[in-house]
Amino acid sequence: MTRRLWAVFLAALVVVAGGGLFALSAAGVFNRTQPTAEPTPQPTSDTPVPTSTPQLTITTTPPTTSTTPTTPTTPARPATKPRPSNPTHSTPRYVFPVGGCRADASQSHHDYPASDIFANVGCLFVAPIDGRVDEVSRVDTWDPKTNRGPDRGGLSVSIVGVDGVRYYGSHLSAIAPGIRPGVTVHAGQTLGRTGKTGSARVTPPHLHFGISWPTKPNTWWIRRGAVAPQQFLNSWHHGGQLSPVSTVAKTHRAYGADNGCREYC
Numbered sequence: 001m002t003r004r005l006w007a008v009f010l011a012a013l014v015v016v017a018g019g020g021l022f023a024l025s026a027a028g029v030f031n032r033t034q035p036t037a038e039p040t041p042q043p044t045s046d047t048p049v050p051t052s053t054p055q056l057t058i059t060t061t062p063p064t065t066s067t068t069p070t071t072p073t074t075p076a077r078p079a080t081k082p083r084p085s086n087p088t089h090s091t092p093r094y095v096f097p098v099g100g101c102r103a104d105a106s107q108s109h110h111d112y113p114a115s116d117i118f119a120n121v122g123c124l125f126v127a128p129i130d131g132r133v134d135e136v137s138r139v140d141t142w143d144p145k146t147n148r149g150p151d152r153g154g155l156s157v158s159i160v161g162v163d164g165v166r167y168y169g170s171h172l173s174a175i176a177p178g179i180r181p182g183v184t185v186h187a188g189q190t191l192g193r194t195g196k197t198g199s200a201r202v203t204p205p206h207l208h209f210g211i212s213w214p215t216k217p218n219t220w221w222i223r224r225g226a227v228a229p230q231q232f233l234n235s236w237h238h239g240g241q242l243s244p245v246s247t248v249a250k251t252h253r254a255y256g257a258d259n260g261c262r263e264y265c
């Protein structure tokens with residue numbers, strides 16, 4: 001009897017407990033906690049992310065002042081523009097001033113700093129650097145009896161380079177078309193042709209080449225040469241790029257105030 005009662009009681013317990021568990025699971029007690037917690041943080045966390053992403057995109061776009069495809073192009077262009085202009089001024093290109101011929105530059109000069117670059121008549125006198133034409137002499141008024149300083153150069157051209165230095169070539173047989181004061185010239189551009197005008201009438205043909213600092217017009221005693229050009233000519237003749245800028249500045253300071261021709265006038 002007792003065993004039978006126990007069996008019935010246990011069976012009843014199993015049914016009740018099982019039904020209770022079924023009822024709990026059917027009510028979603030176990031499932032509710034998990035799904036409710038998970039989906040809630042997900043949409044909550046998803047919502048702010050997309051909101052912050054477009055905000056960043058918007059913030060980035062206004063400073064570039066352009067659309068997304070234009071953005072990479074726009075900053076590249078202004079960055080590229082100043083670059084070529086800077087090197088143009090800081091590192092100008094130098095070329096040897098006589099082209100198309102054999103040319104021998106004298107390593108010394110009489111009375112004042114300059115170089116006589118011996119070359120046949122008709123060789124090219126070219127701009128040694130980018131610059132602007134300073135003064136041009138188109139007439140040969142030299143007279144051996146007077147040998148006046150202003151007349152010795154004969155036909156000549158001077159330019160002021162983008163480096164601020166003046167370059168002068170004289171005894172020319174011809175001046176290139178269009179070469180006149182104020183005209184812009186480029187390194188290697190023909191300024192004239194070598195010759196025997198001025199005092200070179202009585203010497204072998206050569207280009208008298210002078211380096212100096214810019215002055216007032218007709219300051220021929222400085223224009224003819226104030227700085228020894230040999231080391232620079234030798235550099236350019238071999239493709240070098242030695243700049244006379246610092247030497248010219250130093251010499252100019254040492255020269256002091258200009259009160260007219262000092263020697264070989």
Ligand SMILES: [Zn+2]
Pocket residue numbers: 109114115116208209
């Ligand atoms: Zn000379």
